[in-house]
Amino acid sequence: MKLKSLMGVALLAAAFAGSSFAQTRLVTLGTQGGPLPSTTRSQPANALIVRDRVYVIDAGDGVVRQLYAAGIDLRRIHQVFITHDHDDHNAGWGSLLGLQWDLNIWPVDVYAPSAQSMMQGFLQYFSVNARIRQADSKSDKMPPEQAFHAHDIQGNGLVFKDDLISVTAQENCHYGTDPNADKKRDPKDRSYALRIQTPDKTVVFSGDTGRCPALTGFAKDADLLVHEVIDLPLTREMMRRQHVPDPVADGMMRHMIDEHTVPEDIGRLAQDAKVKKVVLTHLVPGGDEPDERYTDGVHKYFKGPVMVARDLMVFE
Numbered sequence: 001m002k003l004k005s006l007m008g009v010a011l012l013a014a015a016f017a018g019s020s021f022a023q024t025r026l027v028t029l030g031t032q033g034g035p036l037p038s039t040t041r042s043q044p045a046n047a048l049i050v051r052d053r054v055y056v057i058d059a060g061d062g063v064v065r066q067l068y069a070a071g072i073d074l075r076r077i078h079q080v081f082i083t084h085d086h087d088d089h090n091a092g093w094g095s096l097l098g099l100q101w102d103l104n105i106w107p108v109d110v111y112a113p114s115a116q117s118m119m120q121g122f123l124q125y126f127s128v129n130a131r132i133r134q135a136d137s138k139s140d141k142m143p144p145e146q147a148f149h150a151h152d153i154q155g156n157g158l159v160f161k162d163d164l165i166s167v168t169a170q171e172n173c174h175y176g177t178d179p180n181a182d183k184k185r186d187p188k189d190r191s192y193a194l195r196i197q198t199p200d201k202t203v204v205f206s207g208d209t210g211r212c213p214a215l216t217g218f219a220k221d222a223d224l225l226v227h228e229v230i231d232l233p234l235t236r237e238m239m240r241r242q243h244v245p246d247p248v249a250d251g252m253m254r255h256m257i258d259e260h261t262v263p264e265d266i267g268r269l270a271q272d273a274k275v276k277k278v279v280l281t282h283l284v285p286g287g288d289e290p291d292e293r294y295t296d297g298v299h300k301y302f303k304g305p306v307m308v309a310r311d312l313m314v315f316e
């Protein structure tokens with residue numbers, strides 16, 4: 001195990017040992033920008049721990065394994081939030097719900113731009129398994145369609161509130177900016193940043209986004225800005241190494257340039273919004289490049305702390 005991984009595990013152990021007075025802790029479960037898999041990072045997922053509850057923000061492939069690796073009891077999870085419905089952010093969602101149902105954990109509420117259509121697909125996919133397990137089970141199991149509740153995020157504003165947290169959405173800049181294309185766009189085809197207010201912290205998740213002026217006000221004075229990041233030269237180099245044909249790579253790079261964010265723009269945002277700390281995640285290309293490839297550009301404009309997340313790290 002590498003030193004950095006050991007540090008992550010040590011931090012994790014400390015967080016769960018009650019050594020901190022913080023009521024809110026963020027565990028970065030998966031830190032790789034997808035959808036291509038990585039051997040060193042899981043797909044995007046986060047656990048926001050607030051007292052005895054755990055809120056999951058994004059649920060990429062591998063989220064269940066990462067929750068177990070973090071020592072998080074699935075019985076503490078009753079809300080899952082998906083920032084947008086790209087598969088690197090929702091591919092582990094069904095696995096999580098399925099296992100929760102297997103363990104008699106309900107209700108679970110899911111919030112996503114297309115939560116209801118995803119739920120319809122999940123219930124169909126899960127139905128034969130549920131029927132067989134129900135027949136095998138000695139306990140009464142709630143029908144899956146009653147155990148899970150899907151809520152479409154329908155625009156900017158309040159998404160969820162309980163006695164501990166409130167979650168507010170702001171559409172970000174991930175799906176292109178052509179206003180004509182925008183008019184024709186299905187309301188489900190939207191990508192959101194989320195601002196979560198807890199008893200002691202304001203945590204803002206950028207979601208996947210290009211440079212986005214709307215996020216400056218939205219992230220104002222946040223304690224933690226959890227932002228995606230891309231290194232464009234390294235990404236192009238990775239495509240060359242993987243023999244992606246040039247015309248295909250050019251198209252992919254257009255998406256990378258317009259719909260993801262380089263470190264300098266994160267630095268400008270963090271400075272303008274006066275956030276207290278920046279956590280960089282959803283790394284592209286990800287892998288083992290030095291942290292400075294991501295942090296140096298942020299530091300050009302933002303003088304506060306900037307950290308590069310690894311899987312299973314804990315932030316306060």
Ligand SMILES: [Zn+2]
Nearest residue numbers: 033034088208
């Ligand atoms: Zn993504």
